Amino acid sequence: MAKFTLLTGRSLTQGVGKEEGKFSERYIQEVSTCQIDPEDLKILNLKPGECVRLTTEYGSVVLRVAASTLVHRGCVFVPYGPYSNILIGTKTGGTGMPNFKGIPVEVEPAPGEAVPDIKELLVKTYGRVQ
Amino acid sequence: MKVVSAVVCPCCGNLCDDNEVYVEDNKIVKVRTECAVSSSKFLNYSKERNIKPLVRVESQLKPTTLEDAIERVARMLVEAEYPLLYGWSNTSCEAQKKGIELAEEVGGVIDNTTTVCHGPSILGVQDLGDPSCTLGEVKARADLIVYWGCNPSSAHPRHMKRYSALTKGRFRAPEQRKVVVVDVRKTPTARNATLFIQVKPNQDYELMAALKMLLQNEEIEEQEVAGVPVEQIDELAELMRSCEFGILFFGLGLTMSEGRDRNIDAAITLVRELNKWTKFAIMPMRGHYNVTGANQVLAWQTGYPYAVDFSRGYPRYEPGDTSAVDVLSRGYNDATLVVASDPVANLPKDAVKHLCSKPLAVIDPHMSITAYMADVVIPSAFVGIEAEGTAHRMDGVPLILKKVVEPPEGVLPDVQILDLILKRVRELKRGR
């Protein structure tokens, strides 16, 4: 278990993917993948494509991991979406805006676990079975 | 085959209006655009769309008639004590106006995606003001372009080519411009920068304070601030002070990290200060193609740009209380109408939990993630492709979006759907 900083944000693939549709393969793939610096991956003993569990004080979710030299050491970047929002809290400090970036997160490899299918994730978290 | 030119793209706040769309048999077959997102939109928009009104019957969404769907939405709004009407950023100003009228009619609260995007920027503007300009001024004059906490290469793909660093203006050629990127990570935009400054997450405020100090020739005792060596901060200060026309574009890196609206206060203060030495402006990189319009329309009709509550019969504005995430996470609202937005994908878990625990209706062209969870779904036409409408660019320049193809049979534009709901709401209220 390692302490990282969570950043969520836009990515080009997420933007292109959302125009295709929120259940499109491209979108779901992009928003269920987190990006970590390759050096940090080594320390975590993770390979790109493997599963990792991210946990903040608000929630926990399993994502697939990708290597990226664009991410600061000690940070994990997740594109905006239904997966990243499991990790985000609702305190807005009177501003209306929750904290979407710079959140302390625990990162640990999740061998034997899988990235949840989007519909499963929605049903499990929010109910309204389809 | 016909060619429609000067087509305004309904994707991001760039609102580029120079696209060419080729139509054959009421289908878009080709689009001439320089942007991957735009291309995807025009060619793929109907891939995961929904064209049938749906209603949830025993946990499953089943097709229904438009009339039935309208009836259910109208009833939901009338029966609710405090409905939330949320979204609005991906539709036309005309539809936004109808939404406001509807919210006023049912005494609900209306909020748009600004609330989780540039809401803090608006709060900053309401504190200190907004020294700004239109994008053409940047094109004409800017020799220093700063992108702070935003990543146009990914989120606003044509920004640099069309409006800033890479375009030729009357007084400035691309080679006469410098680009500075300030971000927590080396984004694709940073790769093309003259100077990249990597700031520690949640410490943009400190960095701006340090910049201000150096501009005023004050001594900084530390070796580095916010993870940035003071020499580098000084380099940036000098670039800013000595330019002829500078622009600070900023994004969610500032609005979403710790400090939020205080980060924007710091940014606006920095730009105000810079005007002592040179001409400097600031501009938020608005995400959705008509979130600016949503703020503008709401402001001129109610006086306030987002998070407007009508429960007392007049507009009230209190971000932190009437804003969507707070309304939802505290469980204030007892029904929600979502228009042209996908809060289940975009809002934090606990807000979404409450959203899904109450009656939920969605008006959207896509089978969005929110639609997937809704009780009633009404399909709508894509503004800018299947329906005409007005939108405002990130710098406030208004444009009319064109109708390029006909929508599928029975699929109406948002503005018409909302009008039908409003009429039915009024009938139901009278019937009481």
Place this chain on the structure above:
Amino acid sequence: MEYLLKNGYVVDPVNKIDCERMDIAVKDGKIVESVDESKAKVIDVKNMLVMPGGVDLHSHIAGSKVNVGRLFRPEDHYKDYEVKSGVRRSGVGHSVPSTFTTGYRYAILGYTTVFEPATPPLKTLHTHDELNDIPIIDKACFPLFGNNWFVMEYIRDGKLEECAAYIAWLMRSIKGYAIKVVDPGGVEAWKWGITSQDFDQEIPRFGITPREIVRGLVKVNKMLGLPHPVHVHTNQLGIPGNYKTTLKTMDAVKDLATGDRSILHVTHVQFNAYGGVDYLSFSSHADDIADYVNKNPHVTIDIGQVIFGDTTTMTADGPFEYKLFNLLRGKWANADVEVETGAGVVPITYSRSNYVHAVMWCIGLELALLIKDPWRVFITTDHPNGGPFTEYPRVFSWLMSKKARERVLKRIPRLARVRTNLKDIDREYTFYELAISTRAATAKILGLSNKGHLGVGADADIAVYNINPKEVNPSADYKIVMQAFSRAYLTMKDGEIIVKDGEVVAAPVGRTYWVNAKAPKDVEDVVIPEVKKRFEEYYTVKFENYHIPESYLACSAPIQPLEPLG
């Protein structure tokens, strides 16, 4: 629908009627000779004042910079709100009211026509969108030209015919009404950070002076036969000593006048009538301005009166707002618009105890009282720059009552009282003069022949005020004047009752006037393609998207130009 307003005291200066007991007949939205009393709805307005509906030629009510003001001043709205009721949508005031509230409040004052005096062409779609949302009143907007690259280049190159063709094309493309000039050349200079532009100083990188811009545009206005003179906000607004610039500007076009026709309207002159060299030596030169206006019929002005209290300044004069920001150090918004113009917005509180504000307050009234011809001086507050339009009745009371003025004069700094002429002016406006300055003359200078009077054929835009001109002495009973003009007893628009006893009972859509300007076809055929070519270079929008379709206006009312002169 037919109406007969019986027994009122009619004031209709165009038709030389001064508080005469008369009936006014209305049919199908117009004033008619007579109606059948048995069929018409008879409204007894005995002992009340009947005037044409107010015509406000300069009030910032719609558009991008107005909305910046609304958006960044939520505190302006918190205490002043309107609840949804009957036909009325909800809304807010105070100095930058929301659109629905703007229409209702003007109607309650008995105003039926209000023009937005400054719109940046590139953002005029927004202006029209807001105008569409202002109920009841007829309106129009004036596009800004005084810092426009195309205009400055044509004038620099001596190409006035081409300039006229460009302006004609733009006017009808974006549905504008008149040529507006704000701080000519100064806003372009401000885009390089320069905050002051002298009337005879060359504008950076353009090689012409503001004088040349103003003269060029006055000539173009004549060529195009636009119904309203060039409407100018002069250089150096707000700066001590600026009265000289104002006089220079007025005099700069004197030789272009023909006959008695006014060819230049100088707006909110109060802000441009200052003497002294700094704010300590700040003084009024309203007398010099008034003197000039009295002797020179080619000029009309409106006063831009200051009201003590909180308000919001907003103008295309970006550099002025930057200077004001540096004085006040509060909020500041700036909005430079590519190729065309700019804007600035800064909140302000005018304080009775502030020497400069007090002198400003005196100046507006001095202008109105020292200029003898009410047909050439109009009452405005340059809403909201001097104060909200809802304070107009207070201004009326100051003009009609020396006693009312003295009440305020007693409370301003002694130095302000001593250094200005206002205390020595005895003149008091009559109802007749008031009607001229707020209705008859403004309609005339705008070229609206169906407005501002109650003659047969006029639009039935009528305001009835519950005040008996035969019994009330406005000089002594100025409070009654204020009360009566604050809430019209009856406002009628196009022959429909809009306001009854101060309450809005109907909210129809008003017209948006615009001028279908034209230049000779052979010139337009050359100019417009040239403009299209340079568009790509200058702008960030396509030429095709600049045009505003007529259908965009909720109720389009195009006007043909007058016969061009010479």
